[in-house]
Amino acid sequence: MPEPLIEFRNVSYAAGERRILENLNLQVLAGETVVLLGRSGSGKTTALRLVNGMLQAASGSVTVLGKSVPDWEPERLKRSIGYVIQEGGLLPHFTVARNVGLVPELEGWPKERIQARVDELLHLVGLPMEVYGSRMPRQLSGGQRQRVGVARALAADPPVLLFDEPFGALDPVTRAELQREFLRLRMDLGKTSLFVTHDVREALLLGTRIVLLEAGRLLFDGTAANFRASNLPALIAFQEGANDVF
């Protein structure tokens, strides 16, 4: 078995009396896009925060690149992980170019190398440097901000990427466009990701594997094909009253 890049072993997390994750076991192997699917409040964001060290497991262990999260130097861990959140999470007072070059800057890369990398990444996500590099985040559309968020997460070529409903706030057309680009980037770059969504269709489209969470517990872990063959998609669509999902 190859060493997982991310591993949850019997992980529980509670906020006060409230159990948010219960005995979660999960592995993300090199090259996988594991989709963490679940309804609002099922614990998806909590799971991502346990990976990048913003939260610590109450019991069990989370390891990243073979090292337990508490053993990482927190800044080093954060810089080893590209994290894309809803709304892009850009720094509003920095230009697009500076936002994308943030981690390389913190890593002390020489200026020319940062510039070349920012240029390459903005091109990759379809926002040419000449047009968009000097804009402020507020001068972009929501979809463009998400693209910048993806470029920023990729900047220092981290081995692991986390996506928290990155396309959730977008209109359906832009969303479909960014989903296609995500697939293209995945093929071109061969990245490893843990991708959170509550959209079954998005999960089936983007995931190489699907993990279904319900109220902090894992209900399913398997390939998209196995997930589709189970009664779970229909069940979820029924619960959400969205009978047209399939």
Ligand SMILES: Nc1ncnc2c1ncn2[C@@H]1O[C@H](COP(=O)(O)OP(=O)(O)OP(=O)(O)O)[C@@H](O)[C@H]1O
């Ligand atoms: N600091 C906290 N204190 C108390 N409860 C919390 C805290 N953080 C999260 N929760 C609760 O834990 C549960 C899981 O939250 P989480 O943000 O992980 O859900 P989620 O699956 O990401 O939901 P969404 O799809 O709405 O983003 C929710 O019921 C939430 O209210």
Ligand SMILES: [Mg+2]
């Ligand atoms: Mg969330």
